Amino acid sequence: MKKHLKTTFCLLILTIFLFSSLVDGARNNTTVTILSGSAGIEAELFKSAAQRYMKKHPQVKVRVMEVPEKVEQRLAFFLQLLESKNSKIDIYEFDVIWPSLLEKHFINLNKYGGKKIASRYFKSLIENNTVNRKLVAIPLFVDAGLLYYRSDLLQKYNLKPPKTWDQLEKSAQIIQKGERQKGNKDFWGFVWQGDKYEGLTCDALEWIYSNNGGTIISQDKKITINNQNAIAMLDRAAGWVGSISPPDVTKFTEEISRNFWQVGNAAFMRNWPYAYALGNADKSAIKGKFDVSPLPAGKNGKPAATLGGWQLAASKYSKNPKVAADLLFFFASAQEQKYRAMKSSYLPTVKKLYQDRELIKNKPFIGKLYNVFINTVARPSTPTGIHYNEVSSKFFYSVHAVLTGKKDAATALKQLEKDLQKITGFQVGRVQ
Numbered sequence: 557m558k559k560h561l562k563t564t565f566c567l568l569i570l571t572i573f574l575f576s577s578l579v580d581g582a583r584n585n586t587t588v589t590i591l592s593g594s595a596g597i598e599a600e601l602f603k604s605a606a607q608r609y610m611k612k613h614p615q616v617k618v619r620v621m622e623v624p625e626k627v628e629q630r631l632a633f634f635l636q637l638l639e640s641k642n643s644k645i646d647i648y649e650f651d652v653i654w655p656s657l658l659e660k661h662f663i664n665l666n667k668y669g670g671k672k673i674a675s676r677y678f679k680s681l682i683e684n685n686t687v688n689r690k691l692v693a694i695p696l697f698v699d700a701g702l703l704y705y706r707s708d709l710l711q712k713y714n715l716k717p718p719k720t721w722d723q724l725e726k727s728a729q730i731i732q733k734g735e736r737q738k739g740n741k742d743f744w745g746f747v748w749q750g751d752k753y754e755g756l757t758c759d760a761l762e763w764i765y766s767n768n769g770g771t772i773i774s775q776d777k778k779i780t781i782n783n784q785n786a787i788a789m790l791d792r793a794a795g796w797v798g799s800i801s802p803p804d805v806t807k808f809t810e811e812i813s814r815n816f817w818q819v820g821n822a823a824f825m826r827n828w829p830y831a832y833a834l835g836n837a838d839k840s841a842i843k844g845k846f847d848v849s850p851l852p853a854g855k856n857g858k859p860a861a862t863l864g865g866w867q868l869a870a871s872k873y874s875k876n877p878k879v880a881a882d883l884l885f886f887f888a889s890a891q892e893q894k895y896r897a898m899k900s901s902y903l904p905t906v907k908k909l910y911q912d913r914e915l916i917k918n919k920p921f922i923g924k925l926y927n928v929f930i931n932t933v934a935r936p937s938t939p940t941g942i943h944y945n946e947v948s949s950k951f952f953y954s955v956h957a958v959l960t961g962k963k964d965a966a967t968a969l970k971q972l973e974k975d976l977q978k979i980t981g982f983q984v985g986r987v988q
């Protein structure tokens with residue numbers, strides 16, 4: 557797997573290198589290049605939007621290039637390009653947690669017309685993308701963690717969608733046992749994102765917050781992770797590995813869990829909204845056999861969904877910042893977001909689309925998710941600013957050590973608390 561990703565990475569660099577000569581050759585045209593995500597059909601969606609833009613602007617050539625799926629690899633790749641002031645890449649699609657980290661490499665979109673259109677988008681997302689009054693990016697889609705469940709199997713075993721982790725564990729055991737007895741030896745109760753990467757930070761934050769264990773570091777800059785509710789929840793999650801979740805779940809990303817679920821081998825899955833449309837695609841084994849709900853709550857808390865999502869920003873090193881800004885405004889426009897949402901299940905960031913009758917009729921799922929999305933929990937990227945990446949890495953490595961049985965949660969979180977103090981200089985505090 558690692559080898560495969562390394563190869564992808566090298567190929568990408570090579571492509572950019574080769575591609576740069578091609579761009580230089582295209583003297584009569586303005587060529588604008590965007591780096592797109594690669595999960596599900598993201599790149600396909602960008603390519604079709606690019607076609608529509610080029611039809612309107614025949615003098616512009618838009619190139620869409622895919623980047624690795626994992627957030628850390630994307631970030632490393634972006635930093636390599638941005639720190640070398642690469643002028644061949646014009647638009648970056650970046651994660652909701654990165655505005656402070658990458659801000660200095662992007663143009664202020666307010667100066668290119670962003671100010672006029674910002675109020676069309678959810679205020680919290682625009683605020684997240686505004687650093688020192690600079691509008692760094694426009695939100696393209698928003699993510700929230702969801703519980704996917706097999707409605708056909710719940711019905712078959714006379715069960716209801718679980719509201720607590722206790723109920724999820726019980727239902728997962730019942731369905732897993734039943735399906736295996738019926739001959740599907742590869743069937744498991746619950747799949748999620750357990751690999752050592754940002755995705756695990758998202759899942760573990762949901763577990764901990766749903767058990768009233770806080771957000772690792774609070775908005776007022778206190779380290780709160782070392783608490784009994786967080787410890788209890790992580791020990792509980794470690795108990796899922798090999799019992800209701802496959803032993804290999806500690807190597808799962810979003811796409812690995814989605815593929816596992818989509819062939820019909822799991823009763824429950826934690827994932828982002830994009831998996832909804834893909835699960836209902838014609839070739840999917842579970843088409844029409846599943847639904848979504850908020851994730852379960854712990855004994856001491858309420859359901860939690862981590863806030864995720866991707867933004868579009870234009871590079872300061874682009875030779876065509878004006879065209880890049882115009883193109884990214886087009887990609888993130890209401891019309892294009894509606895198009896994306898109709899073709900997939902990416903949640904729009906333009907407020908009025910949640911009242912768009914045609915869209916809600918076509919995708920009732922999106923209307924249903926509105927409440928989940930406006931009640932999401934943010935990772936501590938605002939209080940930790942440029943240290944967020946380091947904080948998150950320490951967190952997911954600690955959680956991974958608990959999941960793989962290398963440490964118990966109390967030992968792991970005690971050490972993590974010390975490490976986070978060193979990274980951030982913040983004081984230890986209590987969960988409010």
Ligand code: GLC
Binds near residue numbers: 652653754756758864
């Ligand atoms: C999704 C989310 C993003 C998060 C990532 C973790 O892409 O939108 O915010 O960081 O998953 O894998």
